Amino acid sequence: MTGDKERVHLSGALQTMLATLYAKALDADLPEPILGDRYAKDVVEHIDYDWRKTTITAARSPAVTTRSAHFDAWTRRFLAVHPDAVVLHVGCGLDARFFRLRPGDGVDWYDVDYASVAELRRTLLPTDRRNHVVAASVTDPAWFDEIPTGRPTLMIGEGLTMYLTESDGLALLRRVVDHAPSGELQFDAFNWLGIRSQWSNAVVRRSGARLHWAINGPDDILAAVPGTRLLEWQRWFESESCSRLPPGYRALGAVMSQIPVVANMSQYHRYAF
Template sequence: MTSTQKESADPLTGVAETLMITLYARYVETQRSDSFFQDPEAVEIVERTNYDFDKYAKGWASQLGVVVRVQEYDHITQQFLKAHPNAVVVNLGCGLCTRFTRLDNGGVRWYDVDFPEVIEFRQRFFQENDRYRFIPASILDFSWIDQIQHSVDQPLLILMEGVSPYLSEAENRSLILQIRDRLAPAEFVFDVLNRKSANHTARHDTVSKTDAEFKSGIDSGREVETWADGITLKDEVYYLAQFANYPKRLPLWARTLSFIMVPLGSISKLQKHQQS
């Protein structure tokens, strides 16, 4: 796009607007002199978008947490693609995620799924191709599953970054059961809040600046195994523990409390779904 006119983000409201939080975090991190993560596409998108990003400027916890979480998802995805170069990856609630262009190995088939208004906005910045497709649908409209092309023996990785807390427990269960019944065997990676944190959207340093609201939390990954047969917890990562690795990024009051803060934060979970 050669025009200087910026893209309007007005259609993005409610949960859809929260994609701007993660976009802004990647944008800020990329421009830091002590950056440990680079996403030049995020910088380009922010600079081309007409939106009040300044309202997230004081959200230091979200800023650091998002970037640490991005790296965890990147690592899991890279390891999966290293083991399965021709795998299928489905990115649920993709927002303006740039993971495909950052990790594309030339063999993966990748699907980005999100609300129609998000995909329409996304198409202003990203181009589809024969291995990279967009699906405009709510992730709870399970017709998106019909559009995933993969063979029975083709490894499948499903990512859902920063989405689960905005779904009720019943909605999360329904999604996982659909994946088990229609896409298994597959590995499903998603992150959660614990229940205490999920009950306090108003205290969140960035989500509170939107109309979105947390609807559910999980205190232990083992809970998910009780939802139905055929669900196995493969790994559980408390990624906010990594805050302690970046003391200079924390306010003075938080540097001595960083380990105490961990149980109140998000939990990254890697789920492996098997056929019943």
């Protein structure tokens, strides 16, 4: 700590969660926020970091906040019908989804990220007896030992799959399906062009992270993860959360939608099992 601030030294995929956190903090100060996450703002104020390094500005924040708003909406839908759910929020970073959504008392929520991120969560975010922080790589099967079985289970992976290798990512999805009797897998993904053009993604480039797993559409998942059924598949700009974007962004979406491979660069996937 410096004064009352926490100093962070992260690199690679772990560092990218500072960019998504900062985007949410900047959004919270906008006159018309998309996500309106006061937790992000509070956490940013307690971290000693040169936030310019994230390359995020208020104008760029909707690229992150529309995604978070989207997964908030899908998560709410699952929790509305499964008040006894187990939630696996994998690659959670410092996202405060549990506190934004305040699930009911019957829900057990697991925020999973690398140990150094989990430690920051424990220091900087509020605690709740239903909100369990797991310090582990999501690819390590051992952490499943502490996850309850026999309950409807939701896995949310926001901004995660592209950092995993295909074999690690598919193994994670299969593990969730094998562990729980029923539930949903919700995650976003980049197609091959999103992975190949990673050099143009300033957040990824500045962090030194590498992107690996290209998911080109639902068939890639349905063929590889037995027991899954497609519920929804959307491109980023088709999401309801994008209706609140500034006009410049909406124009970009309209252009992107004309070229399928570009339109599919960033996608949202939702499966039942």
